[in-house]
Amino acid sequence: KNKAYFKRYQTKFRRRREGKTDYRARKRLAAQSKDKYNSPRYRLVVRYSNKYVQAQIVYAEMTGDKVVCSAHSSELRNYGITFGLKNFSASYATGLLLARRVLGRYGMDEMYEGNELDGKIRTVRHGNRTLYVEDLDWETERRPLRCNLDVGITSTTLGANVFAAMKGASDGGVDVPHSVKCLIGYDRESKKHAAGDFTQRVLGEHVMLYMQELRDHDDEEMKAKYTKLFSQYIKNGVQPENLEDIYKKAHSLIRASPERKNYVDLSTLSAADKKAHRDTIRAPFREASKKVKRVRKSLAERKGRVSAKKAWWAWKNESDDEEESEDEDDEAEDEE
Numbered sequence: 001k002n003k004a005y006f007k008r009y010q011t012k013f014r015r016r017r018e019g020k021t022d023y024r025a026r027k028r029l030a031a032q033s034k035d036k037y038n039s040p041r042y043r044l045v046v047r048y049s050n051k052y053v054q055a056q057i058v059y060a061e062m063t064g065d066k067v068v069c070s071a072h073s074s075e076l077r078n079y080g081i082t083f084g085l086k087n088f089s090a091s092y093a094t095g096l097l098l099a100r101r102v103l104g105r106y107g108m109d110e111m112y113e114g115n116e117l118d119g120k121i122r123t124v125r126h127g128n129r130t131l132y133v134e135d136l137d138w139e140t141e142r143r144p145l146r147c148n149l150d151v152g153i154t155s156t157t158l159g160a161n162v163f164a165a166m167k168g169a170s171d172g173g174v175d176v177p178h179s180v181k182c183l184i185g186y187d188r189e190s191k192k193h194a195a196g197d198f199t200q201r202v203l204g205e206h207v208m209l210y211m212q213e214l215r216d217h218d219d220e221e222m223k224a225k226y227t228k229l230f231s232q233y234i235k236n237g238v239q240p241e242n243l244e245d246i247y248k249k250a251h252s253l254i255r256a257s258p259e260r261k262n263y264v265d266l267s268t269l270s271a272a273d274k275k276a277h278r279d280t281i282r283a284p285f286r287e288a289s290k291k292v293k294r295v296r297k298s299l300a301e302r303k304g305r306v307s308a309k310k311a312w313w314a315w316k317n318e319s320d321d322e323e324e325s326e327d328e329d330d331e332a333e334d335e336e
Helices: 003-008 023-030 073-079 088-105 161-171 195-202 205-215 220-229 231-235 240-256 271-292 299-335
Strands: 042-048 053-061 064-072 124-126 129-131 147-150
Touching (some): 023 147, 053 161, 073 088, 088 195, 161 195
Antiparallel strands (some): 053 064
16 A cells, blocks of 8 residues: 555544444435425334344434434333343334334324234335335325334344334334345245244244243253243243233233323423423432532542552552562571
């Protein structure tokens, strides 16, 4: 590499250098058409942490991304799912929760009730467009909420968890373009999709079979493995046979009441009411921060701390020297 290379070198974006953003994909997902008069392009953003799944509906502006609605898998505890909050089933339930919540806020939850869990894809043609929702009366109903899946830098392998969240949002009534080629149950050789395989995976049948295998095994090592791997299941009193009923009940509860408890729509409040609402939310956190905040030391206290450290180190070095000299004297006596 010569001087010309370094003169022309252009530093990549910070999030590209950190490996966090795929800007090639982001440009195609977020760029708005110039003839659509500033109508936003919504993205279904699915991200995974160490323990949870988060799904958001986002659109881009010049000042940054704006989040329309979000759902977190920790909220599934309110619907009876207190374990496995990052797995395939939790991803589906989080996508379903997000879809029902955002449609409720837009007043479209009764128009687009979504589909029951069956693993099938439903589409309807309108002109040159394919809509991934149930059949609708275009003349009287509002158009569905179209969102494109944003997976970030997640590997989009066949049957990945992000596609479970996408299918959950689609079954919840959001128009998300997709095909069976990314779902569990699709066979690339025969090019056919077994919808039942996807349904069984969402209802945790594969987890149930593995739990039963470990629990009923004769080997004590396998039983110990069951206790270790499924500790949260055992803690919450969940048996393998109950998984399907738990997930089905959670799906029905999500459809019945998807909104957060004590949710307040800030767009309906005045500026003073918004400030009062935010202060109410932040008050306990501010009080907690005051309790752990250390009091700033004065200059005399900081200097006294340094001098005390120096005195301790001087005493430590002096005692070490005395011990070394005593050891040398003992060795000399032994030689004599």
